[in-house]
Amino acid sequence: MADKEIPGIRPYNAPAGGWGALRATAKAVQEQMNAPEAAVTLLRTNQPEGFDCPGCAWPDKEHKSTFRFCENGAKAVTWEATNKRVPPAFFAEHTVTSLREWSDYQLEDQGRLTHPMVYNADKDLYEAVSWEEAFARIGALLRKQANPNAVEFYTSGRASNEAAFLYQIFAREYGTNHFPDCSNMCHEATSVGLPQSIGIGKGTVSLDDFDHCELIIAMGHNPGTNHPRMMGTLHEVARRNAPIIVFNPLRERALERFADPQDPLEMATFGATEIASTYLQPRVGGDAAALKGIMKALLEMDAAQGSQSSVLDRAFIAEHTNGFEDLAADLRATSWQDIETVSGLSEDELYKVAEAYAKSNATIITYGMGMTQHSMGTQNVQQIANLLLLRGNFGKPGAGICPLRGHSNVQGDRTVGITEKPSAAMLGRIGQTFGFNPPAAHGHDAVAGMQAIAAGESKALICLGGNLAVALPDPQACFAAMRRLDLSVHIATKLNRSHLLTCENSFILPCLGRTERDIQATGPQSITVEDSMSMVHASRGKLKPASETLKSEPAIVAGIAAATLPESKVPWTHLIEDYDRIRDAIEAVFPDFERYNERIRIPGGFRLPLPPTQRVWNTASGKAEFLLFTGLQEDPAFTDRTILKLTTLRSHDQYNTTIYGLNDRYRGVFGRRDVLFMNEEDLAERGIAEGDELLVETAFGKGDERRMTKVIAVIYKIARGSVATYYPEGNCLVPLDYIDKASGTPSYKSVPVRVTQAQPGAARAMRQ
Numbered sequence: 001m002a003d004k005e006i007p008g009i010r011p012y013n014a015p016a017g018g019w020g021a022l023r024a025t026a027k028a029v030q031e032q033m034n035a036p037e038a039a040v041t042l043l044r045t046n047q048p049e050g051f052d053c054p055g056c057a058w059p060d061k062e063h064k065s066t067f068r069f070c071e072n073g074a075k076a077v078t079w080e081a082t083n084k085r086v087p088p089a090f091f092a093e094h095t096v097t098s099l100r101e102w103s104d105y106q107l108e109d110q111g112r113l114t115h116p117m118v119y120n121a122d123k124d125l126y127e128a129v130s131w132e133e134a135f136a137r138i139g140a141l142l143r144k145q146a147n148p149n150a151v152e153f154y155t156s157g158r159a160s161n162e163a164a165f166l167y168q169i170f171a172r173e174y175g176t177n178h179f180p181d182c183s184n185m186c187h188e189a190t191s192v193g194l195p196q197s198i199g200i201g202k203g204t205v206s207l208d209d210f211d212h213c214e215l216i217i218a219m220g221h222n223p224g225t226n227h228p229r230m231m232g233t234l235h236e237v238a239r240r241n242a243p244i245i246v247f248n249p250l251r252e253r254a255l256e257r258f259a260d261p262q263d264p265l266e267m268a269t270f271g272a273t274e275i276a277s278t279y280l281q282p283r284v285g286g287d288a289a290a291l292k293g294i295m296k297a298l299l300e301m302d303a304a305q306g307s308q309s310s311v312l313d314r315a316f317i318a319e320h321t322n323g324f325e326d327l328a329a330d331l332r333a334t335s336w337q338d339i340e341t342v343s344g345l346s347e348d349e350l351y352k353v354a355e356a357y358a359k360s361n362a363t364i365i366t367y368g369m370g371m372t373q374h375s376m377g378t379q380n381v382q383q384i385a386n387l388l389l390l391r392g393n394f395g396k397p398g399a400g401i402c403p404l405r406g407h408s409n410v411q412g413d414r415t416v417g418i419t420e421k422p423s424a425a426m427l428g429r430i431g432q433t434f435g436f437n438p439p440a441a442h443g444h445d446a447v448a449g450m451q452a453i454a455a456g457e458s459k460a461l462i463c464l465g466g467n468l469a470v471a472l473p474d475p476q477a478c479f480a481a482m483r484r485l486d487l488s489v490h491i492a493t494k495l496n497r498s499h500l501l502t503c504e505n506s507f508i509l510p511c512l513g514r515t516e517r518d519i520q521a522t523g524p525q526s527i528t529v530e531d532s533m534s535m536v537h538a539s540r541g542k543l544k545p546a547s548e549t550l551k552s553e554p555a556i557v558a559g560i561a562a563a564t565l566p567e568s569k570v571p572w573t574h575l576i577e578d579y580d581r582i583r584d585a586i587e588a589v590f591p592d593f594e595r596y597n598e599r600i601r602i603p604g605g606f607r608l609p610l611p612p613t614q615r616v617w618n619t620a621s622g623k624a625e626f627l628l629f630t631g632l633q634e635d636p637a638f639t640d641r642t643i644l645k646l647t648t649l650r651s652h653d654q655y656n657t658t659i660y661g662l663n664d665r666y667r668g669v670f671g672r673r674d675v676l677f678m679n680e681e682d683l684a685e686r687g688i689a690e691g692d693e694l695l696v697e698t699a700f701g702k703g704d705e706r707r708m709t710k711v712i713a714v715i716y717k718i719a720r721g722s723v724a725t726y727y728p729e730g731n732c733l734v735p736l737d738y739i740d741k742a743s744g745t746p747s748y749k750s751v752p753v754r755v756t757q758a759q760p761g762a763a764r765a766m767r768q
């Protein structure tokens with residue numbers, strides 16, 4: 001324990017949720033909105049006639065349920081529906097250079113953007129511009145590019161299906177497949193890994209499955225903060241005594257204890273429900289080893305039980321899978337000692353998980369960024385699939401794989417064609433539908449796109465939302481790269497740092513948010529989104545737009561497209577008049593959307609086909625594949641004990657690069673973000689005391705190139721050998737090319753670092 005009090009660091013002993021969550025919601029509403037409108041807004045979230053919560057992609061029971069309270073959903077909604085504005089007068093008062101000194105929090109906290117703006121380099125100011133002029137100038141600059149492959153089209157996952165579809169059609173008619181996408185930094189390991197395993201890169205469970213599962217294994221996600229509506233589901237599962245086994249290097253309060261604000265009794269009695277029945281803390285990056293340990297234990301149990309064994313689902317393995325023998329051989333060849341060292345968990349602990357798993361007739365494995373953002377992220381995901389396949393946990397009630405998606409429509413954006421690796425089938429149907437020849441050569445993902453910009457090969461960047469330069473690793477490289485562009489265009493709701501990394505021609509185009517009314521020529525429009533469980537449904541904003549000048553995302557995309565491609569085959573204006581027309585076009589290109597306009601009018605929408613739920617495997621072999629991860633270390637080069645593994649996390653008060661506030665209540669951090677969570681023994685071993693100022697350096701490259709200073713050590717219940725800090729502050733430690741080779745996902749959650757005292761003794765001396 002620290003001998004001195006450290007400002008802003010104090011233990012949080014209450015359960016997650018509960019009254020603290022209600023208080024935090026009231027505060028968010030009070031700070032951003034006038035109260036009566038706020039209440040009405042929140043009540044419309046995820047209702048049949050309302051809008052889809054822009055917070056996360058967790059589904060709602062058929063979108064029919066009564067309003068479900070959710071603190072971080074409320075923050076997402078109030079942040080968008082704020083009363084604060086950033087009008088042209090704001091930009092007239094602040095040079096872009098001066099704004100770059102502001103924090104990410106200060107920038108977004110100014111409120112909603114109101115007018116299209118263009119950068120005036122002579123004055124170093126953003127100035128208002130009409131929509132017509134903005135479109136015409138962007139169009140002319142895009143036409144001027146000699147090579148369409150010098151343009152990058154970035155998408156952040158809040159964009160609707162309609163906006164994303166028009167955007168991909170525009171980029172492909174323009175002539176490129178460069179689609180850097182937030183998904184490339186997020187669940188790309190799922191999108192790449194799962195199709196090879198089970199034939200589709202999406203989750204296979206529905207909410208109903210959570211009513212029937214007998215076991216949940218939750219790996220590398222923090223639902224109390226990032227998927228708060230999932231807490232209601234986990235709370236129900238825990239209450240019916242189905243075991244929930246958590247794998248997380250950090251103790252996350254919501255996975256330990258949760259008081260459901262929907263539960264009057266729990267609220268009235270200050271009670272709480274234990275969520276995890278077993279909480280295991282693997283080392284950061286130790287999950288593949290842990291999964292292999294569980295599978296090895298299963299094989300050993302199966303062998304011990306002999307021919308009557310029901311540990312493995314032999315019939316399922318024989319009928320539906322390939323590669324079992326190779327997997328078994330690899331597991332036999334892997335020693336328990338190595339599994340223990342790399343995972344940080346004991347054989348006994350992993351055996352107990354295997355026993356619980358062997359007892360369960362229906363298991364769901366849920367996972368998030370703790371699994372995907374690793375240099376072996378794709379293999380991590382595939383080991384999860386392997387474990388599920390061993391007991392036939394696909395295509396039966398209560399079982400399956402459940403990746404927790406990120407942005408509220410990131411999955412939908414991919415489904416409607418945001419991909420740098422288009423299939424020939426999709427390109428063929430685009431050609432048939434619109435009458436132009438889309439390019440076939442595969443394009444750039446997020447990292448490759450930024451590398452091309454840094455190399456001067458890509459000259460223009462269009463961003464449909466997001467904050468690309470801050471979200472990517474390596475701000476040193478990304479910030480400089482952004483300044484080298486000829487053209488950058490940001491379609492956005494709020495001001496952020498990427499907008500301020502200006503180049504010769506930079507534009508900010510302000511758009512409607514999901515909470516706002518979208519009125520086009522034929523009247524009010526709905527958009528559609530797809531949640532984590534492949535349910536597609538409509539969302540209709542109800543609030544008065546933040547400014548009369550705003551346009552919808554589809555209208556902005558169509559505006560740029562029409563100005564860029566005067567000979568376009570696509571009837572841009574016609575499509576924008578009525579979004580049903582966009583949906584008809586989506587249906588023409590993607591047959592899974594049959595009767596799209598009819599089916600989204602049914603409350604709750606419809607589910608896209610998920611073949612594994614029928615035990616149909618769209619892999620090359622027609623079977624589900626056991627895929628090997630030979631070895632255990634994700635980074636065999638960094639086994640030196642002085643090297644720690646750094647993971648980067650979201651606080652409770654942030655939405656990706658959007659920082660709502662400086663508290664991380666459940667982890668006991670208040671009013672600051674400059675912390676490195678450390679295991680007490682790792683701290684002691686280095687002679688560091690809690691509260692000391694640290695120097696954190698990436699343990700490869702030239703060593704002194706990537707460093708983080710001005711962070712203090714905070715003792716936390718985190719696995720040994722592992723340290724954690726916040727995203728995006730920690731991004732300065734992650735090289736841009738430090739990625740999962742299979743999926744291109746940055747390894748934000750497995751950076752080898754060295755941690756020392758900033759100036760040994762100095763911080764302590766100051767405090768005394």
Ligand SMILES: Nc1nc2c(c(=O)[nH]1)N[C@H]1C(S)=C(S)[C@@H](COP(=O)(O)OP(=O)(O)OC[C@H]3O[C@@H](n4cnc5c(=O)[nH]c(N)nc54)[C@H](O)[C@@H]3O)O[C@H]1N2
Pocket residue numbers: 055056072186219220221222223225226227247248249250252282283284285286287367368369370371404405406407647648649650651652654655656749
């Ligand atoms: N309020 C809010 N909601 C959000 C977001 C937000 O920022 N704020 N972001 C949205 C987006 S885009 C996404 S992708 C999701 C992200 O949702 P999560 O996947 O929950 O996101 P993270 O905060 O990155 O943290 C992941 C968890 O992984 C654990 N972890 C870290 N390293 C490892 C490891 O090596 N192994 C294991 N087993 N666990 C590890 C961390 O301790 C943490 O609990 O949430 C979405 N929803």
Ligand SMILES: Nc1nc2c(c(=O)[nH]1)N[C@H]1C(S)=C(S)[C@@H](COP(=O)(O)OP(=O)(O)OC[C@H]3O[C@@H](n4cnc5c(=O)[nH]c(N)nc54)[C@H](O)[C@@H]3O)O[C@H]1N2
Pocket residue numbers: 108156157158159182183185186187369373406407464465466467468470471472473491492493494495496511512513514553648649650655656657658726727728730731748
């Ligand atoms: N170190 C580290 N880095 C990470 C991660 C990590 O865990 N660790 N996580 C990664 C992940 S999972 C992701 S998804 C990326 C996130 O990357 P992005 O999606 O690029 O980033 P966001 O912070 O979500 O984008 C915020 C901006 O989106 C704009 N915006 C908000 N709502 C809307 C809207 O409705 N329409 C439009 N057009 N714009 C809108 C606002 O202007 C706001 O400033 O970051 C990645 N970076």
Ligand SMILES: [Mo]
Pocket residue numbers: 182185186187405406407
């Ligand atoms: Mo994400």
